[in-house]
Amino acid sequence: MLDAAFFRRWMAEAAAVVTREADRLTELDSPIGDADHGNNLQRGFAAVVTALDAQDPKTPGAVLVLCGGKLISTVGGASGPLYGTLLRRTGKALGDAPEVSREDLAGALGTGVQAVSTLGGAAAGDKTMLDALLPAVEALAVSFEAARAAAEQGSRDTIPLRARKGRASYLGERSVGHEDPGAASSALLIAALADTADTATDTTAPAKDGSDV
Amino acid sequence: MSEPTGKPADGPVGLVLVSHSAALAEAVAELARGLSPGSEVPLAAAGGGPDGSLGTSAERITAAAAAADRGAGVAVLADLGSAVLTVKALLAEGDELPDGTRLVDAPFVEGAVAALATAATGAGMDEVLAAAADAYAYRKV
Numbered sequence: 001m002l003d004a005a006f007f008r009r010w011m012a013e014a015a016a017v018v019t020r021e022a023d024r025l026t027e028l029d030s031p032i033g034d035a036d037h038g039n040n041l042q043r044g045f046a047a048v049v050t051a052l053d054a055q056d057p058k059t060p061g062a063v064l065v066l067c068g069g070k071l072i073s074t075v076g077g078a079s080g081p082l083y084g085t086l087l088r089r090t091g092k093a094l095g096d097a098p099e100v101s102r103e104d105l106a107g108a109l110g111t112g113v114q115a116v117s118t119l120g121g122a123a124a125g126d127k128t129m130l131d132a133l134l135p136a137v138e139a140l141a142v143s144f145e146a147a148r149a150a151a152e153q154g155s156r157d158t159i160p161l162r163a164r165k166g167r168a169s170y171l172g173e174r175s176v177g178h179e180d181p182g183a184a185s186s187a188l189l190i191a192a193l194a195d196t197a198d199t200a201t202d203t204t205a206p207a208k209d210g211s212d213v
Numbered sequence: 214m215s216e217p218t219g220k221p222a223d224g225p226v227g228l229v230l231v232s233h234s235a236a237l238a239e240a241v242a243e244l245a246r247g248l249s250p251g252s253e254v255p256l257a258a259a260g261g262g263p264d265g266s267l268g269t270s271a272e273r274i275t276a277a278a279a280a281a282d283r284g285a286g287v288a289v290l291a292d293l294g295s296a297v298l299t300v301k302a303l304l305a306e307g308d309e310l311p312d313g314t315r316l317v318d319a320p321f322v323e324g325a326v327a328a329l330a331t332a333a334t335g336a337g338m339d340e341v342l343a344a345a346a347d348a349y350a351y352r353k354v
Contacts, residue, residue, distance in 0.1 A: 040268070043263070043264075073270075073271040074263055076266075076295070077268055077295045078294045078295035080299065081299045081302035088306075119298060120298065
């Protein structure tokens with residue numbers, strides 16, 4: 001079962017991986033976007049880490065609702081309201097349970113992804129974060145590792161697509177041949193989840209040897 | 214949330230202009246005010262990102278909406294992608310924006326001018342929204 005501490009570690013791992021990969025995300029966002037995706041997400045997740053330290057939410061749902069609100073208010077680009085809505089709706093769908101199962105999370109994340117689809121008016125195949133998140137949610141019903149693989153594959157699968165949402169859609173055919181930065185960052189978020197689950201099952205306590213710092 | 218038709222509003226409908234650019238939001242506000250001289254409609258600009266560069270700031274939007282609220286609702290015009298999405302996300306939160314806040318479906322400049330001119334006549338929210346949306350119907354060619 002996954003408790004609030006697990007979700008805090010997931011968000012901390014997400015912040016770490018976004019920082020490590022910020023340059024790559026911004027590079028992906030240069031040819032087809034406005035070249036700020038890495039910096040924006042880094043700023044948002046830094047605020048998330050600060051908020052988690054200050055507020056200490058007690059349930060998985062409360063952790064995600066807090067983090068989602070922070071992303072909406074600090075990111076500054078479209079990924080803020082989109083990721084913010086993803087985390088908030090997922091958190092609300094988890095309710096106030098002190099612990100949730102992977103299956104519970106898969107179900108709640110499905111609700112969150114649906115909310116993102118509604119907010120952005122996008123669907124599968126539009127070359128957006130949904131192309132990583134939709135297959136990840138489905139695979140999360142099987143395992144964390146399956147979700148990671150599905151999200152990474154989903155992100156790579158955006159390369160031949162033509163963008164139909166966001167600034168990249170103005171480019172039409174010229175958006176083809178580039179990996180969508182939102183799908184790439186979504187794959188990172190799911191990879192951070194799988195890494196967190198790995199750490200949780202390796203030992204009874206979270207790693208303290210600094211190996212993943 | 215919205216005022217029932219016919220009920221006298223507490224004050225004029227407020228307007229908020231959300232742009233990726235602080236300069237653009239201010240300039241459109243100045244243009245709209247200039248075309249409705251003497252208007253007492255509260256009009257607040259919320260341009261730029263959290264660090265002042267190009268982008269969208271949820272905090273600037275909530276502050277502008279609070280400043281423009283006179284109890285008759287706040288009409289929010291937004292320019293592009295994240296500006297629109299952030300307003301929608303804040304509306305979905307339920308408690309971030311004043312009661313009666315609405316996102317206007319209109320082109321940014323023309324919609325702002327139409328919304329301010331209409332609000333200045335004392336019109337209610339529905340009329341302000343309709344006037345701004347009407348700007349889509351004006352073809353330039």
